[in-house]
Amino acid sequence: GAGVSQSPSNKVTEKGKDVELRCDPISGHTALYWYRQRLGQGLEFLIYFQGNSAPDKSGLPSDRFSAERTGESVSTLTIQRTQQEDSAVYLCASSLAVAGGGYTFGSGTRLTVV
Amino acid sequence: GIQVEQSPPDLILQEGANSTLRCNFSDSVNNLQWFHQNPWGQLINLFYIPSGTKQNGRLSATTVATERYSLLYISSSQTTDSGVYFCAVRPGNTPLVFGKGTRLSVIA
Numbered sequence: 001g002a003g004v005s006q007s008p009s010n011k012v013t014e015k016g017k018d019v020e021l022r023c024d025p026i027s028g029h030t031a032l033y034w035y036r037q038r039l040g041q042g043l044e045f046l047i048y049f050q051g052n053s054a055p056d057k058s059g060l061p062s063d064r065f066s067a068e069r070t071g072e073s074v075s076t077l078t079i080q081r082t083q084q085e086d087s088a089v090y091l092c093a094s095s096l097a098v099a100g101g102g103y104t105f106g107s108g109t110r111l112t113v114v
Numbered sequence: 115g116i117q118v119e120q121s122p123p124d125l126i127l128q129e130g131a132n133s134t135l136r137c138n139f140s141d142s143v144n145n146l147q148w149f150h151q152n153p154w155g156q157l158i159n160l161f162y163i164p165s166g167t168k169q170n171g172r173l174s175a176t177t178v179a180t181e182r183y184s185l186l187y188i189s190s191s192q193t194t195d196s197g198v199y200f201c202a203v204r205p206g207n208t209p210l211v212f213g214k215g216t217r218l219s220v221i222a
Contacts, residue, residue, distance in 0.1 A: 033209050033210075035212075041214075042200065042212045042213065042214045042215055043200070043202075043212040045209050045210075045211070048209045056208075056209070059209075089155060091157065093157075093210075102145075102147055102159050102162035103147065103159065103202075103210060104159060105149075105156075105157040105159075107155070107156055108155055108156075110155075
């Protein structure tokens with residue numbers, strides 16, 4: 001597509017439930033990134049995918065967080081047993097490659113855990 | 115890891131004023147981007163500028179990679195320029211590392 005698409009745009013969930021967030025990158029972009037932004041804070045790196053290489057999961061805050069990507073297309077970020085501290089905006093970006101080219105961000109998913 | 119420091123953290127401008135935002139980073143980088151996050155949370159890429167100078171309308175940016183800093187200039191500011199400006203850098207083959215941002219408020 002023309003831009004990075006994320007869904008849902010907003011998600012309210014009960015503490016302890018699992019949630020799945022989706023990111024559809026720009027066609028042809030081999031690199032895909034997930035970031036988290038808590039209210040009033042900067043962006044915190046979570047995970048990135050580059051082509052068929054093993055993903056860099058070094059930013060995932062706990063084993064409740066996982067992500068998958070099918071080839072060079074859609075990615076899903078899953079948070080299991082959500083906690084109130086998981087409330088944040090989850091932003092996805094894509095680029096032509098990790099080593100070069102600018103990032104394009106989606107509009108994000110605002111997750112609220114109640 | 116690399117440190118990215120942005121200054122000032124907050125800035126209030128009268129409409130029509132000019133401003134300079136600064137980004138210092140602690141190691142060599144092969145990518146630097148400036149983003150504007152509008153009040154609705156959307157991150158807009160302003161410049162991809164690992165070195166040199168670029169201009170886009172009332173905005174321009176300069177990166178001096180050898181001295182590890184970048185500047186974002188906003189001229190004739192408008193209320194629509196309000197939001198948070200982020201500098202982000204990439205040291206080597208790693209994802210972008212973001213600074214904490216400069217929160218800009220332009221008042222009429």
